[in-house]
Amino acid sequence: MTKVWLVTGSSRGLGKSLCEAVLEQGDRLVATARNPAQLDALAERFGDRVRCIALDVTDENAAAAAVQTAVDAFGRLDVLVNNAGYGNIGSVEDTSLAEFREQIETNLFGTIIVTKAAIPVMREQGSGHILQFSSVGGRVGAMGRAPYSAAKWGVEGFSEVLAKEVGPLGIKVTIIEPGGFRTDFAGSSTTIREGRPEYDATVGATARFQRDYNGKQPGNPERAAAVIVHVAGLDQPPLRLALGSDAAKVIEQADLARLEADRAWREFSLSTDFAASGQAFPWEGK
Structure with missing residues (x-):
């Protein structure tokens, strides 16, 4: 039986690879991005099996509309993937409160908002699977990424509670914890600041490592997408799944x-x- 997916952050990185894998196996998809023009290639390639729409995950009305698009276009929503997110590098001292709030709004509240929009549909269906993208930084404090780790640790706690609440309703929850993958996440998507000299051995080292690591990460986005698609089809999926040899080792x-x-x-x-x-x-x- 084919599934109906909704994926946030579909325009690049793991989200893009996952969308392609979902459609290539014959499922149907609502792909979302802040700028839906970035999804034109998906629409051209897969036609009526995909709907490409604008979504700011921090907008409650937009989240509700995205879920409704899946129901209107395909009759149901089987798999929600909360993938949208980003993380900058900088010390706690040098990161403004505004930037803390922005990253937490997107990475944590965005996940909460879209999840809450999807739950009523899945509850009425008596089935569904919510895949929450956390990170290795959601299990281990990632030096230089305090706002990101704070948000991702929040995603972990929120999703663990969610799994206990909605499990009896037939809804599954899996927390995805990627390590380093060769995507744009560590490239133009990330602002990297080494900061003041006092943090050179800590945050500065993280910034230099990130620049050097980009393009050398062990993770293959296409293989990650294949694993995620497989897990979405399991009757008893894991609550947590680390992706990548680096994530597995560090965790x-x-x-x-x-x-x-x-x-x-x-x-x-x-x-x-x-x-x-x-x-x-x-x-x-x-």
Whole structure:
């Protein structure tokens, strides 16, 4: 059975590769971008199986209209992919509050807004799959990308709660966590600022690495798209899926280190219960 997809951020990067993979396998698609003229090639190539529309993910009315386009054109919405997003590089100190808000609005609130627009349709259908693009930076604090990581950690928490709430309604949720892929994400889509000298060994190093890494990332967008399409067809998809060897490695290392730290400080954690009253604190008598 063919599926109906809605993909945000369809004009380039992983979003573009995913849209092509979806249409090549015969599914139907609502492709979205801030500038829908960037999607003309999709419309020319795939005809009536795709609708290309403008969407600013921070606009509630536009999000509702995008979901309604899927219903009006194809009768349903089976898969929502919240892919639109961006992340600049700069220190916390040198990043303005306005820029924090802009990145969080797009990366987190944009995901929330489009998700909320889609839920009623999927709930009434009794089925659907919501794919939320997070990042390796949604599992590990990405130095120099505080607004981006703050937003993506928010996507992770929001989506984990969402999965528990809508799972009984027949709606699946999968959080996608890409590492480095050879897309425009680290190129013209990103503003890179090394910042003041005091941050040269941290944010500065991140900025230099990003410039050098661009074009050398291990991730292949076409293979990522194939994996995502396959996962969207599973009866029991994962809640989280890291994409790319770099993401898998970094996330595993971070999770193991976090577990070790939790175990090392476990006595402190347990010492705060009422049941521990009268007992010495871990640091007392040592």
